[in-house]
Amino acid sequence: MNIDKTKCIGCANCVPICPMGAIYIADDGLSEINQETCVECYTCYRGMSTENLLQQPTRFLRGLLAFFKLRFQPDPDICPSGAITADELTWPRILRRAFSDPQAPHESTGIGGRGTQEVKTNELTGRVKEGETGFTVEFGRPGVGVYFKEVDKVSQALAKMSVEFQPENPLTALMFNVKTGELREDVLNEKVMSCILEFKTDIAKMPDILNTIEDEIRQLDTVVALGVSVRCDSNGDDAVRDQLTSMGYDAWRAKINIGLGKHTNPAPAGEEKVS
Amino acid sequence: MTNTLHRFGKPDELKDDYIAFTLVCPGKNDIGSIERARDFLKIALKYNPVNFAAESRHGPVFRPEKNLNLFRLYLRGRKEIVSPELVMDEMEPPAHAVVVFSKKQALEEFLKEIKEIDLGLSVNVSSLVEDFKEIAQRIGISPHSINYSLGFRGNLYRLPEQQVLALTTMCGHGLIASSFAKKMIDRVKERRLAPEKAARYMAKLCVCGAFNTSRAERILHEARMSKSKA
Structure with missing residues (x-):
């Protein structure tokens, strides 16, 4: 700019x-x-x-x-x-816009905003299944911003805990090694408004993962908005809220998918339509 | 498209903030999704949403004016809001849509009607969990998946004061600057700006239309009356 x-x-x-x-x-x-x-x-x-x-x-x-x-x-x-x-942006500065301007779609996922659908379409994607917990660690929010080099420290620490990074996420697309959580070196000094590290684990690991996140982000010079997602059972109940409350988190506000999404696109020739 | 999860405030300060939105899953339900997202928005209009947006490069109903001149500024006056019909006409793929309500009753009536039509798009509600559960029980819906906000962590010294945070986090993409929200609060306190007008100035910066102008007006009014509540 x-x-x-x-x-x-x-x-x-x-x-x-x-x-x-x-x-x-x-x-x-x-x-x-x-x-x-x-x-x-x-x-x-x-x-x-x-x-x-x-x-x-x-x-x-x-x-x-x-x-x-x-x-x-x-x-x-x-x-x-x-x-x-507006300037013509080149790599790696162009990442700043991709992660900071909600109207610029991420090329890795084709989605605007922060480039991920989390559990907002979970009834179609099955991104977080029963028995699993999804995590969204949103760096730089609200209104502080973050360098990728700070994100890199946390992603590497979490990778050691064998988390499964979400492949359909623009931050995961910047990792040159998803097993170690290391981000590409040429992007580390770029700053963005915010970005979401998204991953999932077995539900039993949730307390350990949250403790690790807390330890890591305490050392950062930015802020983080933390989210935990889960698939509800047939009664609409979930297995994490009580646990979160007992750990001292105020889980009073949430984004709730009410499961109305359906496969409506015509099935490709030769394939049976899934409904 | 959505940025609604981490809105700052205690539960009793979030009782006028309910967001509903649709999302399309590419490859699964994107064909014909624009018409269905328009149906979602048309139904929402019956329940007086305070903000209203569809996926488009033009933005929500509150949007900046790019060709002002002396005539438009001083004779015609500012035109800071466009018609919902225009927003629906401008919708582009992927057909995402978002509406914000300031009343729980409005959200309830809206969801009741949405449940009855075969929308086929993912519908999400962003609100207090207890309020949603109350509504869900009454109208017979249940959550499929839930994403809890656990609040803010890290170097919290870098965050602004609570009233500013309550305003800026209504655009979760962070496009409303703390300094601009502070400027709006100060101008309202000095009676140089009406809360309604200040709320609209901020709403225009939130391109997804998730900003709740009604809640912003309340916060600004409380700031004028020197209440510290967010």
């Missing part, structure tokens, strides 16, 4: 809009973006309304108003001159 200095009027509206705090007013009185801090989430570029005011007349007017102790103050969501521009 960048600021077109021939358009910016220095109103500073974009400064608080940036979720990573990457935008600031430089010595020339115009906005600038710290490229190391920016995660290419496109919030400033896409989320701000735009006017097409001309830079020089607007800056003159601002100066004039300031002389009379008056203030030029556009609505807080407007970039008055449409000065924010």
Whole structure:
């Protein structure tokens, strides 16, 4: 992301809009973006309304108003001159956008957002089966961001516990060795808004896994949103909530799949349709 | 598409926040899914959702205006919300849809009707577990799978104050900056901005439409009245 200095009027509206705090007013009185801090989430570029005011007349007017102790103050969501521009991204920086802009689909899974369906389509995918627990460790959330090198430490520690990383997940796609949980070296210094490490284990291992996650993330300079998923039984009950509560977790809020999904696509020729 | 799990707040502060959404599973039920997702949205409209979105590069009902000029700003006025019909028309594959309700009763009536039609898409509800169980028992549905939020861990010193967090976590993708939420709270406190208007400014940044404008208005109003509740 960048600021077109021939358009910016220095109103500073974009400064608080940036979720990573990457935008600031430089010595020339115009906005600038710290490229190391920016995660290419496109919030400033896409989320701000735009006017097409001309830079020089607007800056003159601002100066004039300031002389009379008056203030030029556009609505807080407007970039008055449409000065924010999107750069052409190359590898590995392009990963920043893939993981930070929900409207950019992940090439590894074809899914937007954080690129994974977790148990949201579990009635069709069977991703987490009875007797298993799914985990979502979401790094950088809320609003802090994370470098892949920090994720790498946790993924390696979890791999030692023989967890099964979810193959249909963009973070797993960045591992050069899924057995060891090691991420590709060329991506470690890239920063993203958030990313989800997704894996599953036997349900009996849940307490040990949660303790390991807690130990590992205590050493990170970021925040993590933790989620545990499970397949319910035929009564709609599950085997983990009581256990989570006894371990001190507040499992009072959840995302609940009510199981209405069906195979509706026509079966390919020669195959029987599954319903 | 969804980013609704980890909304910050104690249970009694999440009693006006109910999200329902559909998801398509590529290769299994994506053919003809746009029409079915539209049916989901049409039914939701009967129950007055506070936010409403379909998979599209254009965003939910609350969206930025890209061609403002003096006429539009000062004579016509801002047009910060588009019609739900336009959102449905713009839907693109994969046909995901999300609606946010501020009342439990609305979610219940909505799910009751969704259950009766053969939607064929995965439907998820993001809410307090006890509230969902109460509804499920009354209308005869049961969860297939459940994903519990265990809250935030790590270096929590990097998180902002509670009221800011309650606002920003309503966009789980993190597109609402803490600094912008703080700016909105301050402007509402200074009576330079109405809570409704501030909530809409924030909603426009959440491209998935999961932001609950009604809850945001309540939080902003409470901030103005100097209550510390999130």
